[in-house]
Amino acid sequence: MIKTRLTEMFGVETPLVMGGMTGVGYAPLVAAVANAGALGFITAHHSKSAEELWDEIKRCRELTDKPFGVNLTLLPSLNPIPYDEYRQAIIESGIKIVETAGRAPVDHLPAFKAAGVKVIHKCTSVRHSVSAVKHGVDVISIDGFECAGHPGEDDVGLVVLLPATVDAVSPIPVIASGGMADGRSLAAALMLGADGVNMGTRFMATQECAIHENVKRKIVENTERDTLLTNRTLRNTSRVARNAVSEEVVKIQQDPTKTIEDVRHLVAGVRGRTNVMGQGDTDGGIWTVGQAQGLIHDIPTVAEMVRAVTRQAEEMLNVRARSLVG
Numbered sequence: 596m597i598k599t600r601l602t603e604m605f606g607v608e609t610p611l612v613m614g615g616m617t618g619v620g621y622a623p624l625v626a627a628v629a630n631a632g633a634l635g636f637i638t639a640h641h642s643k644s645a646e647e648l649w650d651e652i653k654r655c656r657e658l659t660d661k662p663f664g665v666n667l668t669l670l671p672s673l674n675p676i677p678y679d680e681y682r683q684a685i686i687e688s689g690i691k692i693v694e695t696a697g698r699a700p701v702d703h704l705p706a707f708k709a710a711g712v713k714v715i716h717k718c719t720s721v722r723h724s725v726s727a728v729k730h731g732v733d734v735i736s737i738d739g740f741e742c743a744g745h746p747g748e749d750d751v752g753l754v755v756l757l758p759a760t761v762d763a764v765s766p767i768p769v770i771a772s773g774g775m776a777d778g779r780s781l782a783a784a785l786m787l788g789a790d791g792v793n794m795g796t797r798f799m800a801t802q803e804c805a806i807h808e809n810v811k812r813k814i815v816e817n818t819e820r821d822t823l824l825t826n827r828t829l830r831n832t833s834r835v836a837r838n839a840v841s842e843e844v845v846k847i848q849q850d851p852t853k854t855i856e857d858v859r860h861l862v863a864g865v866r867g868r869t870n871v872m873g874q875g876d877t878d879g880g881i882w883t884v885g886q887a888q889g890l891i892h893d894i895p896t897v898a899e900m901v902r903a904v905t906r907q908a909e910e911m912l913n914v915r916a917r918s919l920v921g
């Protein structure tokens with residue numbers, strides 16, 4: 596058993612988090628994560644309305660009585676997003692843990708605080724962590740350059756970014772995110788000062804994840820080199836799977852005068868969700884994945900994976916760490 600401030604604060608059994616994942620973080624997966632003793636987040640983003648988010652929360656409660664949260668991603672989007680309505684749905688449905696990402700949740704914090712909702716803010720730099728803490732977030736989740744999705748524009752790997760963040764925001768607890776895939780990651784992150792780890796890519800390759808089997812198999816097959824960074828020139832960098840579509844986007848964006856309009860048809864989230872996640876054509880659109888795929892070799896159940904990660908971390912801390920210091 597690994598006890599940290601994260602397990603204490605959120606009443607979970609192991610310091611392992613599954614962050615919000617658009618097109619992936621639906622109720623059955625989040626409930627499986629909760630039932631396995633970890634902390635999962637429903638992703639508000641892919642609900643078309645606050646009512647749909649309400650239904651998703653309800654669906655998750657029917658599948659677990661353990662704690663889970665909702666992710667609110669505050670990023671520029673091709674389509675407008677009803678953030679205030681989502682916030683209301685989160686509060687009124689009694690959710691007590693929120694993961695925010697993108698810009699600092701300044702305008703949402705007073706309402707969350709008043710409702711006793713704890714906010715984990717996920718960001719990609721020390722300076723943004725410090726600023727979010729000043730605004731009053733409860734926990735920082737720091738995403739290194741390895742991560743799936745939005746690694747920011749600084750390109751700092753987690754081995755430096757994590758302890759730098761821990762030092763800068765102490766005593767606020769920090770979650771290590773990006774490139775975390777097994778018990779070695781968890782043990783190492785704890786040694787670097789984290790109170791837990793956040794994983795996205797690892798949870799995609801699990802039985803309960805409702806994406807097409809081809810995508811899970813592709814994650815197992817891919818190495819750590821099989822991701823690409825798109826939208827760098829737009830300062831909205833995304834780490835995605837290397838495939839026919841992402842290679843085309845990167846090629847177009849070698850010309851810095853190109854705008855989102857030049858790639859909109861290629862990068863549209865709905866295209867990736869339909870063709871790739873839904874139909875299993877892994878070259879059919881953009882899909883998000885991290886360098887951690889190079890460490891993923893199986894497609895276990897969520898419970899098996901969470902248990903294996905926890906046990907391996909315990910062994911690392913009990914056996915390897917002790918043997919090294921004699």
Ligand SMILES: Cc1cc2nc3c(=O)[nH]c(=O)nc-3n(C[C@H](O)[C@H](O)[C@H](O)COP(=O)(O)O)c2cc1C
Nearest residue numbers: 614615616617696742743773774794795796883885
């Ligand atoms: C398919 C996919 C979709 C994601 N969508 C979101 C999202 O909507 N909001 C968010 O905050 N993070 C999103 N993420 C990032 C994860 O929550 C997490 O921070 C990241 O995956 C950690 O890096 P890792 O994949 O190396 O574990 C997504 C990740 C993946 C793999």
